[in-house]
Amino acid sequence: MNGVCLPAQSEGGKAPHHASVYDDILKTARETWQNALGNCNGCGLCASRCELFGDGIASMSDIVGSGMVLLDAIEELFAESGFDDRTISDTIHTHTEKYDKLYSLTRRCCLCNNCTARCPGAVRADRVMRPWRALYQRSGLFGTVNNDLKSVEVDKEWHLFSVYRHLNGVFYPEFIHLDDAGPGQVDTLFFPGCTMVTYMDDSVRATGKLLDDRGYRWAIDLGCCGSPLVGRGLPERVETLQRKLLDRCHAAGIKRIITVCAGCEMELVEAVGKHGVGAPEVISLPQLLVDLGVDLPESPQDVAFFDSCHDRSQSHGSPLRRMFAGCSICKLEHEGQDTLCCGAGGAVSSFDAEIGGIRAGRILEEAVAAGAKILISSCPTCAYTFAFQKIYGNPPSESAGIECRHYLELLFGIETDWSQVFARAEWMWTGEHSAWVLSELT
Ligand code: SF4
Ligand code: SF4
Structure with missing residues (x-):
């Protein structure tokens, strides 16, 4: 069975297929894993570069192959009897119980791509893992163990970072914020990313002053690139968040985005690639600093x-x-x-x-x-x-x-x-606002 697009009516005259919450995930999974299988020669180099392999998982092709077995099982079930989302979830759960080593690997994987960094077929581990995460999230597997999703829902008003900033007064009123920029006022977005904009406010302010001193017409955005949602298997929410950010950039006349975090850069470069003509250039802050000839005040050793x-x-x-x-x-x-x-x-x-x-x-x-x-x-x-x-x-x-x-x-x-x-982060959960924090983040 090649395609994952389920038929409107099975050959046996079963009930028509209704739209499933799994449709997009299954389609993406099959395309991604088929592509990886086509490029993987089974050499095992990836397994030699990560301690998570072993226990019968000898290379990325085993991870992808198991995924294809799951997709085929789902399609065969549908062809036989048709089913609802509950049946798909049960099938995923059964698969993870049967292949528990693979489930453990795909949950412990940090999406770092070290295993495939020198892959002769240019397979990317994070691409292989994302459909697994999406299947786990949609089938409720993330919810069975310590589900901390609410605290990192960076596409909502309240999450770990925004709550910390709110309770500790980290607002940056001295800067122009992306949504407040008037017509023609700015052309550059400084995008520090969640960790820096929340916890490293002195570095944010110093970078902002440098941009001012060098004559940049810039705005800041306190938002997120979507990366925390990637690891939790929510690709559609990542895409929506990124598209909104780029739309806001377009409305403000942003021509370049300066990133501090390479993870933000990777996410935004991909989003810009999908956005097409007129999308802003994404550059790294270190490159900008070198281009500007910014020198260290002293040269630390070792x-x-x-x-x-x-x-x-x-x-x-x-x-x-x-x-x-x-x-x-x-x-x-x-x-x-x-x-x-x-x-x-x-x-x-x-x-x-x-x-x-x-x-x-x-x-x-x-x-x-x-x-x-x-x-x-x-x-x-x-x-x-x-x-x-x-x-x-x-x-x-x-x-x-x-x-x-x-x-x-x-x-x-x-x-x-x-x-x-860290003390302030702890106080969020235990201090005078803890009831509100717990209600918003758990
Ligand atoms: S290194 Fe690349 S080609 Fe070799 S087994 Fe791993 S994914 Fe396949
Ligand atoms: S992406 Fe990183 S953690 Fe995941 S399997 Fe590869 S090396 Fe291991």
Whole structure:
């Protein structure tokens, strides 16, 4: 059975197929997995690059092949008897119970793409995993274990980030906001991304001042690129959020979007690609800083760079290294195209509360092994994750001692007080507004 488009009426004269909440997901899954199967030669290189493989899963082709078995089972059931969404959900649940190792892998995957970074067939792991996440979300599998979806519904008014900003007065009234820009007032959007705009407000303000000083006509947006919804298998909501952002950019006359997070950049570049002619250019802040000839105030020594797993093309990492060219740089075992995940990717904590800390800890250990005194992140979420790991992860003393900084802190002479950030985040849940926070986020 080749296509996933279900017939209006089966050959046996069964009831017509009514629109299913699964229709788009099943269609996307089959297209994506067929494409991956066509490009995968089964060499197993991917499996050798990630500890999640094994237990009978020898390569990405096993993950994709199992997906095709599931899709075929769904189609065959329909052809035999027709069914409703409940039957599809049950079929997905049965499949995950039967192939529990595969379910575990696809839930623990942080969508980092390290496994396929050097794939000879250019298969992308995150593309393979997204349909699995969508099937899990739609069939209720995310809801069975610690469902924290409400806290990261970044397409709604209240989520972890907006609640934190609201309760801690992080509003940026001194800047022009995207939706307030008058005709012809701005042509550049500064898009810090959720983590930076919420927790690194001093760095946001310093970057804004630099843009002012260099004569940019710019606006800020406090919104999200949609990435948290990707890991939770909600592609249609990601697409809607991104389309609205680009429509708002178009209305404000935005010609370029400056990103700090490579994950935002990846999402927005893809969204712009779908949006077509007239869509804004997306550039990385490090590239802009290098183009502007911005210099570091001093050259720290023994630094290592941690590249975001979304930055395998090095649109942030390469200019960053040029900016720090006067420093002695310690090379991590995994960097650039071969970088690992900081531990924050892929919404894995809702399935495995430990694995994020393990991933963050191994990066700190790599930095220590490389002889680094300072671990510099280009991505604000990586900086957040390493700070959290140092404070709460109880790492061994050698890696607990390493300084973890975002490059903007070193550029602007700022030190983000992560202990205060985490204390404020905790207070959200326990302080005087906790009843409201709990009602909005759980
Ligand atoms: S590295 Fe690429 S071609 Fe080789 S098994 Fe993995 S996905 Fe297939
Ligand atoms: S994307 Fe990352 S976590 Fe997922 S299978 Fe590949 S290397 Fe492992």
